[in-house]
Amino acid sequence: MKIAVMGGDGFIGWPTSLHLSHAGHEVHILDNLSRRWIDTELGVQSLTPMDSIQERTRIWHAETGRRIHFNLIDLAKDYELLKNWLAEHRPDAIVHFAEQRAAPYSMKSDRHKNYTVNNNVNATHNLLNALVELDLDTHLVHLGTMGVYGYSTVGAAIPEGYLPVGIETMSGETVSQEILYPSNPGSIYHMTKCLDQLLFQFYAKNDRMRITDLHQGIVWGTHTAETRIHEQLINRFDYDGDYGTVLNRFLIQAAIGYPLTVHGTGGQTRAFIHVQDSVRCIEIALNNPPARGGRVEIFNQMTETHRVRDLAEMISKMTGAKIAWLPNPRKEAPENDLVVKNEKFIELGLKPTTLGEGLLSEIVDVAKKYAYRVDRSRVPAVSAWTKDIAATVERDP
Ligand code: USQ
Structure with a gap:
């Protein structure tokens, strides 16, 4: 493809x-x-030393003989550039990160x-709009988030x-219907992914677009089989308070002797996936596009839940x-349970990397x-969720 x-x-x-390049696709x-x-x-840098994108793609070619082409285009701002690029290249599939x-x-x-x-909603809409305008039957695979569901304490498993739901009609009968799971974002970022979902529903219905939305959990880890091929292909690793995700932050904190920064009681249960499984899931989704005229395909892209x-x-x-127990800078439930259905990827062949297998090598190799x-x-x-919370944030645990 x-x-x-x-x-x-x-x-x-x-x-x-x-x-995807390694699997033989033109990327x-x-x-x-x-x-x-x-x-x-922010005045931070990736934990891992990261080369320019041009240098990374040069090394990839030198190591594997395969080309990855790079184009400097801002999806949210450069609509005409994006449209012209799509018109010229007519991709079979797009992965939207x-x-x-x-x-x-x-x-x-x-x-x-x-x-x-502005960035997230415009990027998604510009992409959908251009594909329709150009009459392209491109399969769009979008990286969404588990956070669209919210983290309720109901305890029922989250479907894909x-x-x-059963709805009572005027004549008193109950008819069953499937609705998009009610969105319940916990941040402005998560809210934009909820807005994306509505854009997808409309374009799939109105223009028969083929769209897959991946509701991904928190990614941990750094390496994949391909990033290990050469030191300069290494992936980025964020540890800072804004971009570092919880498990990767704990790993690097342990490595530098910094107390582990648990927010509140640490009672938040979240969904997790290793970066190697994340790229496999994307490949599986690309190989299983929905039919034209069908509904948006949604997968829960996660493998484990942890508190x-x-x-x-x-x-x-x-x-x-x-462990440092810190005032929580976020507005979130102090404790929640989380059960998530993820049968679709497992049935399509995903074999999850568990925390037990992968964690030690991450600590030694990377952190x-x-x-x-x-x-x-x-x-x-x-970064605090409200002005009131900002007053309680601890800057140096
Ligand atoms: N947390 C701590 N200590 C820390 C950092 C985080 O206790 O040092 C807590 C947070 O309060 C939160 C949980 O850990 O309860 C997860 O935080 P996170 O920063 O690891 O994850 P989150 O902000 O939810 O966002 C990340 C990615 C995002 C993705 C999302 C998937 O940055 O792109 O969509 O995970 S999910 O969480 O399933 O919505």
């Missing part, structure tokens, strides 16, 4: 591009390099809220996108790291190896 990877320079976009990355600009804005993906960054200030909404304090305690036992690159002052999470 000819595949365009929108946001192919990012944390999942890069290993996905390598994985084109479209990216505005915004993650690199945001690093500069080109969105601002950090919840804390999206809550930093009014400017960051505006940026996240759609919820069966934050259990993760902290596990890493503390493995490494001797201390310890690059610990010297950490700026400890960037570890605390200081």
